[in-house]
Amino acid sequence: MFPMPFEVPNRILLGPGPSMTYPAAMQALATPTIGHLDPSLLALYAEEQTLLRHVFQTENEWTFALSGTGTSGMEAALANLLEPGDPILVAVKGYFGARLAEMSTRLGVQVDRIEKALGEIFSVEEIEAALQRKPFKLLALVHAETSTGAEQLHIAEIAAAAHRHGALLLLDTVTSLGGIPVRIDAWEVDAAYSASQKNLSAPSGLAPITFGPRAREVVEKRKTPVSSFYLDLHQYADYWNGAHAYHHTASASLHFALHAALNILVEEGLESGFTRFRANAERLWVGLEELGAPAFIPPAYRLPPLTTARVPEGVDPHAVRARLLQEHNIEIAAGFGALKDTVWRIGLMGYSSRPENVDLLLSALKSLFR
Amino acid sequence: MFPMPFEVPNRILLGPGPSMTYPAAMQALATPTIGHLDPSLLALYAEEQTLLRHVFQTENEWTFALSGTGTSGMEAALANLLEPGDPILVAVKGYFGARLAEMSTRLGVQVDRIEKALGEIFSVEEIEAALQRKPFKLLALVHAETSTGAEQLHIAEIAAAAHRHGALLLLDTVTSLGGIPVRIDAWEVDAAYSASQKNLSAPSGLAPITFGPRAREVVEKRKTPVSSFYLDLHQYADYWNGAHAYHHTASASLHFALHAALNILVEEGLESGFTRFRANAERLWVGLEELGAPAFIPPAYRLPPLTTARVPEGVDPHAVRARLLQEHNIEIAAGFGALKDTVWRIGLMGYSSRPENVDLLLSALKSLFR
Secondary structure, three states, rough: OOOOOOOOOOOOEOOOOOOOOOOOHHHHHHHOOOOOOHHHHHHHHHHHHHHHHHHHHOOOOOEEOOOOHHHHHHHHHHHHHHOOOOOEEEEEEOHHHHHHHHHHOOOOOOOEEEEEEOOOOOOHHHHHHHHHHOOOOOOEEEEEEEOOOOOEEHHHHHHHHHOOOEEEEEEEEOOOOOOOOOOOOOOOOEEEEEEOOOOOOOOOEEEEEEEHHHHHHHHOOOOOOOOOOOHHHHHHHHHHHHOOOOOOOOOOHHHHHHHHHHHHHHHHOHHHHHHHHHHHEEEEEEEHHHHOEEEOOHHHHHOOOEEEOOOOOOOOOHHHHHHHHHHHOOEEEOHHHHHHOEEEEEEOOOOHHOOOHHHHHHHHHHHOOO | OOOOOOOOOEEEEOOOOOOOHHHHHHHHOOOOOOOOOOOOHHHHHHHHHHHHHHHHHOOOEEEEEOOOHHHHHHHHHHHHOOOOOOEEEEEEEEEHHHHHHHHHHHOOOEEEEEEOOOOOOOOOOHHHHHHOOOOOOOEEEEEEEOOOOOOOOHHHHHHHHHOOOOOOEEEEOOOOOOOOOOOOOOOOOOOEOOOOOOOOOOOOEEEEEEEOOHHHHHHOOOOOOOOOOOOOOOHHHHHHHOEEEEEEEOOOOHHHHHHHHHHHHHHHHHHHHHHHHHHHHHHHHHHHOOOOOEEEHHHHOOOEEEEEEOOOOOOOHHHHHHHHHHHHHHOEEEOOOOOOOOOOEEEEHHOOOOOOHHHHHHHHHHHOOO
């Protein structure tokens, strides 16, 4: 009646995520299921928290992996920090900044936004000027904008500016965590979230999140309950660290895999990984330049995990992308919004970031450009 | 630095979920990752929809598996159907009914509840009387109450009563779907959700959901956006069936596994499965009776997938549960709320529902009761 087994192609994943899952994480994924309150799973959570704190470079007690994708992490952060009517400043420099603003609007808060053209980043002065408009409760900002490949620099200075003006800083680290330095405590970032399937190279489905003391205090002092029961961080804290009270049936499979993936990252050492990822990205950038498809973002804030490459004149970007997938089994992505027809997005994240993948992509592109 | 690999015990899962994952679903889980917009994944979604429609016994176009646990399915249903201030009637006969009411309250709607003592179910007349209080937009009801093991009967009559009074019916099928008959279209249920890790025996992390024409119309005619971006069903419909627009990075791994699990269920045939599950449950009920731990719920509405068994006098329920886990690797659960010290909850769901598991549990209990 229904075709089985389903045939799945073996893709080289060089898009904006998911990255290729580490073989050890795939293996961990297939560990027999245990219950969401099994003492073994609770022990695994404790280790996972230690690993996540290391990767986020934080001591925050409230550090979990939520049962949802990175988008659920974004929503959890906003929904827990904000109450209806609260003022938020969103710095938008691409699709995911715009998504922060849209989610905030849906939550019934007052949204102010400042915007930069696609491919640009904010200066500290621009952020500070906007913070002076009125007293904001929260400043929300994307660290590594997946839609453009730009890294927002000066996070510590931006956090300091936010604090001077009485606002907390929420940082989207979906495409940065594990791929470039993220220093939650040293930079004094109040809250951050990420995703399991980018630089961490676990399967998608979990959203690492961390809330510092100031963010936690805001949650503790709420006058209204968090509108989302599913993403209520207090209940997560109770489930992970407190009385281990039932909240939802977390997927042991996904946690086995994330735990294994985090171990690989931490074993190599964060700094050593960052150096290796950058070297692979530079190999890609040189090759793209030679092919006439140079990186769109200036080197000063170009992201190693996600490169936007300019489509050469006369080349149909969508036909090339389709042929890469069909003929070479390589996935890359189209540009977003206004960049749809002018750039490709090429990811070198976690286990996908390997010299042989770079060479494979460059040689495939070369053959398709002819 | 961090212990690896993490050692995981091989549990016999006889609690209220997760059930044991089908071996074929475990294998599918370890299929190499593909992107969330890969044509192969979109083709898999189409098959998964066909399978889910069959399991829900519906033709509803809006039938998806959401990227979250069953709790996210509950929240998605409420958040999409209700707008702030809307009146909802929640019929509470256990913990999950109470959760429906709590979630609704958080969403800012007007909540009326009717309640039954733990272990009882509603008559159609009781529901109808409550529906006469005022014009409700929605009646929400749990089909198989996981906290008591009671099946709410007369769903078709309750749906008819709701419709007579201008309300839609939302049915929680978390512990019923795939385990006992669920006939969304024949019963005229307007919306329902479930979970992947109970009678479907896939890993947890996906929430099957279905919205019929009336429910969909309510969503289409909303005056306010759904407060949750993550659980916005319109965006799901766009991603699964429409333009395949990016919404979130769904976990291919979990979909591979759910697809494999649904295939197993459909291949056996729903009715044949229900008969087999009931036979295994009856084997358990007879054995429990002999051990002096009879089922708490009367046979007329006792759920084969979830049995509450009375703790024999003089037996410490929590010590027995701990020893079952530690010495026999068998997971069962404690009672909920007021039933915490007086019943155990024993699940026979999907792949966990096998005669050998029943016999193993009964013999372990017998040894522990001595």
